[in-house]
Amino acid sequence: MTAAEIAAAHKWDIFVYWSYAAAVLLLGGYAFYLIRLMRQLKKDTP
Amino acid sequence: MQSKAKSFFDASWITPALGFSSLLIVVATFVFTFTAQPDVEQGFLTRILPIHVPASWLAYLAFGMTAVYGLAYLITRRNHFDRLSASSAEIGVVFIMLSLFTGALWGRPTWGTYWQWDARMTTTLLMFMVYVGMLMVRGIIDDPARRARVSAVIGVVASVGVPINYMSVYWWNTLHQTPSLSIPEKNSALSNPGILIAFLLSLLGFTILYLYLLRLRGQIALRVSDLESEEIEMQLGTMKVAQ
Numbered sequence: 308m309t310a311a312e313i314a315a316a317h318k319w320d321i322f323v324y325w326s327y328a329a330a331v332l333l334l335g336g337y338a339f340y341l342i343r344l345m346r347q348l349k350k351d352t353p
Numbered sequence: 354m355q356s357k358a359k360s361f362f363d364a365s366w367i368t369p370a371l372g373f374s375s376l377l378i379v380v381a382t383f384v385f386t387f388t389a390q391p392d393v394e395q396g397f398l399t400r401i402l403p404i405h406v407p408a409s410w411l412a413y414l415a416f417g418m419t420a421v422y423g424l425a426y427l428i429t430r431r432n433h434f435d436r437l438s439a440s441s442a443e444i445g446v447v448f449i450m451l452s453l454f455t456g457a458l459w460g461r462p463t464w465g466t467y468w469q470w471d472a473r474m475t476t477t478l479l480m481f482m483v484y485v486g487m488l489m490v491r492g493i494i495d496d497p498a499r500r501a502r503v504s505a506v507i508g509v510v511a512s513v514g515v516p517i518n519y520m521s522v523y524w525w526n527t528l529h530q531t532p533s534l535s536i537p538e539k540n541s542a543l544s545n546p547g548i549l550i551a552f553l554l555s556l557l558g559f560t561i562l563y564l565y566l567l568r569l570r571g572q573i574a575l576r577v578s579d580l581e582s583e584e585i586e587m588q589l590g591t592m593k594v595a596q
Contacts (some may be wrong), residue, residue: 317396317397318462319398319461319462320396320397320398322398322401322458322459322461322462323397323398323400323401325458326400326401326404326405326454326455326458326459327383327386327404329404329451329454329455329458330404330408330451330455333447333450333451333454334447334451334562337444337447337566338372338562338565338566338569341566341569341570341573342569344573345569345572345573345576348573348576348577348580349576352576352579352580
């Protein structure tokens with residue numbers, strides 16, 4: 308198997324990292340947004 | 354006995370404990386996923402499974418709970434259930450977005466396309482649009498009681514989409530495959546033990562994360578609702594003074 312053939316076989320493997328990055332960004336981002344909102348509300352309301 | 358139960362569910366340590374444990378389990382999922390051996394047919398792409406499938410299942414759970422809380426609101430008229438129903442719908446939208454995105458990424462190398470108007474994908478997109486619509490409707494109705502009633506009805510009716518979406522791969526012969534793991538059918542396409550452990554861990558981690566987000570979102574909704582009530586009372590007070 309040549310290097311080019313190996314590279315072609317793994318061409319789409321980058322999508323695995325994109326999927327995990329999306330999970331971290333979406334779920335983590337949403338959780339972070341909620342935590343910040345909660346802190347803001349706690350500060351603004353007695 | 355009742356006061357003990359109430360103090361347990363209202364305890365302030367539960368929310369951070371849920372958040373921390375979900376974080377730990379999700380990290381463990383990542384470790385198992387990225388140390389698992391590649392699949393014979395799909396190679397490393399099978400590592401998308403521990404994110405894609407639990408995200409879809411959590412969207413089902415969140416939308417199912419939206420309907421349960423919506424129905425509870427319609428029966429009892431307690432605002433608590435309305436807040437939980439709306440919070441669950443919002444969390445479901447986040448999970449279904451993740452499911453759609455990771456599904457498209459998985460589809461390109463395995464099916465040769467990011468998107469196809471097949472039964473599973475189309476019904477998933479429809480569910481996403483319906484619940485985004487529900488949240489938008491909540492945003493345009495000012496009267497809290499009417500907003501809660503309309504939202505609960507939408508939440509209950511829209512939950513029909515969950516079984517339709519799940520059964521779509523059986524009812525229509527389209528591109529999306531049948532479930533990778535089905536306990537009633539005693540069928541598992543997860544022959545890779547590393548991926549199977551990562552999948553089960555991810556399912557547990559996402560479920561705890563859902564509970565964490567639901568508690569947090571519910572607490573925020575309670576504070577916003579208190580602020581809203583104060584605002585209405587102030588407006589009524591101003592009207593009385595003016596009269």
